[in-house]
Amino acid sequence: xxxxxxxxxFEAIPTLLILITVxxxxxxxxxxxxxxxxxxxPPEVLANINAKYHLDEPVINQFFYYLGGILxxxxxxxxxxxxxxxxxxxxxxxxxxxxxxxxxxIIAVVIGVSCGIYAALRxxxxxxxxxxxxxxxxxxxxxxxxxxxxxxxxxxYLKWLPAGGWNDGAWPYLxxxxxxxxxxxxxxxxxxxxxxxxxxxxxxxxxTARAKGLPAYRIILQHALRPTMLPVISYLGPAFVGIITGSxxxxxxxxxxxxxxxxxxxxxxRDYSMVMGVTILVGSLTILFNAVVDxxxxxxxxxxxx
Amino acid sequence: xxxxxxxxxxxxxxxAFGAVQTQAADVPAGVKLADVQELVRGGGAEPAxxxxxxxxxxxxxxxxxxxxxxxxxxxxxxxxxxxxATSYTTNADNTVYTFxxxxxxxxxxxxxxxxxxxxxxxxxxxDPVTASAYAxxxxxxxxxxxxxxxxxxxxxxxxxxxxxxxxxxxxxxERPVPYFVKMTSHQTLFPAPRKTIEKYGDEWVKPGNxxxxxxxxxxxxxxxEKMEMVRNDQYWNNDKTVINKVTFLPLENDSADLxxxxxxxxxxxxxxxSDHFKRLKKESxxxxxxxxxxxxxxxxxxxxxxxxxxxxxxxxxxxxxxRDVITKYVTGVGEQPAYSxxxxxxxxxxxxxxxxxxxxxKEREAEAKKLLQSAGYDKNNPLTFNLLYNTNxxxxxxxxxxxxxxxxxxxVEVTLENQEWKTYLETKKAGDxxxxxxxxxxxxxxxxxxxxxxxxxxxxxxxxxSNTEYDxxxxxxxxxxxxxxxxxxxxxxxxxxDMAVAPIYTYVTKRMKKPYVGGYQPNPEDNIYTxxxxxxxx
Numbered sequence: 001x002x003x004x005x006x007x008x009x010f011e012a013i014p015t016l017l018i019l020i021t022v023x024x025x026x027x028x029x030x031x032x033x034x035x036x037x038x039x040x041x042p043p044e045v046l047a048n049i050n051a052k053y054h055l056d057e058p059v060i061n062q063f064f065y066y067l068g069g070i071l072x073x074x075x076x077x078x079x080x081x082x083x084x085x086x087x088x089x090x091x092x093x094x095x096x097x098x099x100x101x102x103x104x105x106i107i108a109v110v111i112g113v114s115c116g117i118y119a120a121l122r123x124x125x126x127x128x129x130x131x132x133x134x135x136x137x138x139x140x141x142x143x144x145x146x147x148x149x150x151x152x153x154x155x156x157y158l159k160w161l162p163a164g165g166w167n168d169g170a171w172p173y174l175x176x177x178x179x180x181x182x183x184x185x186x187x188x189x190x191x192x193x194x195x196x197x198x199x200x201x202x203x204x205x206x207x208t209a210r211a212k213g214l215p216a217y218r219i220i221l222q223h224a225l226r227p228t229m230l231p232v233i234s235y236l237g238p239a240f241v242g243i244i245t246g247s248x249x250x251x252x253x254x255x256x257x258x259x260x261x262x263x264x265x266x267x268x269x270r271d272y273s274m275v276m277g278v279t280i281l282v283g284s285l286t287i288l289f290n291a292v293v294d295x296x297x298x299x300x301x302x303x304x305x306x
Numbered sequence: 307x308x309x310x311x312x313x314x315x316x317x318x319x320x321x322a323f324g325a326v327q328t329q330a331a332d333v334p335a336g337v338k339l340a341d342v343q344e345l346v347r348g349g350g351a352e353p354a355x356x357x358x359x360x361x362x363x364x365x366x367x368x369x370x371x372x373x374x375x376x377x378x379x380x381x382x383x384x385x386x387x388x389x390x391a392t393s394y395t396t397n398a399d400n401t402v403y404t405f406x407x408x409x410x411x412x413x414x415x416x417x418x419x420x421x422x423x424x425x426x427x428x429x430x431x432x433d434p435v436t437a438s439a440y441a442x443x444x445x446x447x448x449x450x451x452x453x454x455x456x457x458x459x460x461x462x463x464x465x466x467x468x469x470x471x472x473x474x475x476x477x478x479x480e481r482p483v484p485y486f487v488k489m490t491s492h493q494t495l496f497p498a499p500r501k502t503i504e505k506y507g508d509e510w511v512k513p514g515n516x517x518x519x520x521x522x523x524x525x526x527x528x529x530x531e532k533m534e535m536v537r538n539d540q541y542w543n544n545d546k547t548v549i550n551k552v553t554f555l556p557l558e559n560d561s562a563d564l565x566x567x568x569x570x571x572x573x574x575x576x577x578x579x580s581d582h583f584k585r586l587k588k589e590s591x592x593x594x595x596x597x598x599x600x601x602x603x604x605x606x607x608x609x610x611x612x613x614x615x616x617x618x619x620x621x622x623x624x625x626x627x628x629r630d631v632i633t634k635y636v637t638g639v640g641e642q643p644a645y646s647x648x649x650x651x652x653x654x655x656x657x658x659x660x661x662x663x664x665x666x667x668k669e670r671e672a673e674a675k676k677l678l679q680s681a682g683y684d685k686n687n688p689l690t691f692n693l694l695y696n697t698n699x700x701x702x703x704x705x706x707x708x709x710x711x712x713x714x715x716x717x718v719e720v721t722l723e724n725q726e727w728k729t730y731l732e733t734k735k736a737g738d739x740x741x742x743x744x745x746x747x748x749x750x751x752x753x754x755x756x757x758x759x760x761x762x763x764x765x766x767x768x769x770x771x772s773n774t775e776y777d778x779x780x781x782x783x784x785x786x787x788x789x790x791x792x793x794x795x796x797x798x799x800x801x802x803x804d805m806a807v808a809p810i811y812t813y814v815t816k817r818m819k820k821p822y823v824g825g826y827q828p829n830p831e832d833n834i835y836t837x838x839x840x841x842x843x844x
Contacts, residue, residue, distance in 0.1 A: 268728070
């Protein structure tokens with residue numbers, strides 16, 4: 001297992017390097033610059049700004065400056081939020097998205113897996129149809145519709161919850177972002193769990209267990225649950241990264257100050273270092289959680305060994 | 307009255323005026339104030355910076371105006387009101403301005419605001435090390451050596467500013483610029499706290515480090531969540547301030563802004579979504595505030611490519627736009643149809659109505675057909691082109707409406723082309739367009755803020771319109787005490803004669819404001835100060 005972990009770390013370095021290189025040059029090849037605006041700057045003013053950010057140097061030099069910075073843990077200054085570095089912005093916004101994300105993840109897994117198993121065990125019953133209908137609605141209902149609907153209902157009509165803000169994660173501020181964030185994940189997890197459970201329940205070892213006269217709860221908990229979870233876990237790895245790195249919709253509608261909106265706004269503003277920062281962050285987390293998924297596989301499935 | 311006397315009179319007038327009029331919350335008798343004086347404002351996009359010398363964009367200006375104060379302020383009508391300066395005098399040829407500063411102006415750490423802070427602020431704005439995107443703002447009034455310093459051809463200390471003593475600040479201009487004092491209300495020319503900036507470097511604007519001289523001081527800033535400011539008890543006019551705390555929420559999305567307002571979490575929105583205008587106007591007519599803004603929405607012609615180098619084609623396209631339909635049915639929140647480039651609300655200049663504006667739309671359309679035919683185009687040989695705009699639903703609706711007007715009246719075949727913001731800017735800059743959507747909001751309340759845009763060498767003249775006489779008139783206007791006649795001639799040339807651009811409508815600011823917020827003073831430049839406001843008991 002240790003060898004496996006070291007191997008994954010060793011593989012991660014070239015993967016990240018390729019990711020950084022491709023993203024850097026793609027970003028720099030986009031038309032416009034961080035400082036192009038409707039009010040175009042006099043050339044002498046623009047020259048001073050470009051010099052300050054090394055943008056007057058060849059792109060290859062900028063790339064090596066950037067790599068040098070990363071090696072020292074410095075993601076560079078933000079071109080858009082000039083008073084802040086990317087490190088500061090990530091440090092401020094990632095915990096917000098992570099908190100919303102972790103709650104959403106826990107809720108999505110608990111509700112999604114429970115609903116999926118329940119529906120699978122009552123396949124083609126009313127409950128099954130209800131769960132699947134909910135799952136399909138959850139998948140097709142985009143959160144840019146769900147978020148304003150939540151605000152309209154809970155904040156404007158019922159006046160139960162604040163329409164936005166974060167206030168250090170006080171619970172009333174968490175509820176709606178978590179609903180908006182988790183709904184589609186609940187739906188996806190319920191669908192995958194249901195499909196996997198149905199497949200497992202039809203397999204030979206379950207038939208054997210039934211033939212031996214084991215009670216239903218033991219068949220499910222001891223024998224069916226583990227193999228059912230395998231496809232769910234391979235979905236959860238990348239889903240976890242997606243959920244804790246936030247959503248632009250949640251950030252924009254609920255004004256939480258999370259990291260989600262930096263993905264889109266970074267690209268639109270040509271905030272090169274912001275785009276690179278979030279790319280590296282998501283890239284690293286994806287590699288990390290894929291490795292975690294692989295390890296969990298080995299724990300759950302005795303056939304898999306590293 | 308000769309020039310000198312006029313200048314002296316105007317200077318004395320401002321001094322006298324300033325002595326009685328200051329900006330502060332003016333609570334009418336009988337109004338009962340709420341116990342909690344806290345205001346939450348929708349603040350538009352998160353500003354790039356709070357450093358006054360570096361701020362760009364209105365969201366940043368709104369916030370820095372709360373935190374800092376320059377020599378003078380502008381009231382709702384664009385008139386000067388005293389800030390740190392109480393009066394000023396000028397020399398005979400109007401090139402040396404001497405400002406007398408109040409002795410009770412203090413930074414939030416209790417230290418006095420002196421002429422040295424203004425010297426440092428002005429120098430920072432042009433210093434290449436600061437790399438301010440607004441450095442050009444100091445070039446406009448032609449402060450001595452500003453351009454040379456920005457170009458790294460002179461030392462920053464050679465800038466034409468001087469602290470005669472702690473409370474006398476002197477600015478020397480290379481040529482007389484009549485509107486210079488008005489320009490001092492802009493944040494680029496605010497004072498800067500040298501000790502704090504030298505101590506913290508770029509970090510000086512962070513909460514805990516920042517020292518400011520406005521009615522409020524920075525308390526906290528969580529990017530994309532909120533910025534909180536509390537009353538600065540060192541502010542010279544603090545006794546007249548009523549609101550104790552102001553919070554700006556960075557709500558770039560109009561719909562999110564409105565939802566927070568409707569949920570009672572925002573007292574004044576930044577904007578309001580046009581789609582909701584009719585509903586809001588019906589449900590809460592007293593809360594919808596529409597104010598004409600100093601800015602024009604227009605279509606730009608690339609005058610370097612055929613056939614848009616032909617004024618007849620430009621005029622035909624402009625005449626065929628039914629501006630009443632656009633403002634009434636497409637934008638529909640009180641925008642005014644624009645026929646001249648400078649909005650009529652600009653201070654000190656009332657543009658003459660151009661001839662084509664006095665015609666009926668039918669007459670304009672008939673004339674448009676004739677003009678386009680004279681250029682060799684008709685329904686059998688239609689003019690075809692791409693209309694470029696930046697991706698946005700509002701721009702799209704306007705483009706569809708205008709394209710159909712052109713098609714119906716002139717048989718013109720238009721392909722709509724939308725591009726993401728920065729790509730669109732780059733395309734326009736490269737001159738790779740035929741007709742493009744554009745808009746311009748004035749930087750200061752004077753007609754040159756609009757008209758300069760069409761001079762040959764202006765960096766934002768993307769259509770590359772060029773007319774020597776126009777350039778001469780605008781250049782001459784810079785040193786004239788009353789340049790209105792030049793501005794009228796310039797409008798006549800650029801619009802009535804050449805139709806360099808097709809003005810479509812004058813912008814408006816549109817906001818929702820709770821009825822319990824008093825003292826809100828809307829104005830064309832959107833200079834809104836929380837220190838003027840108060841919360842009525844409700």
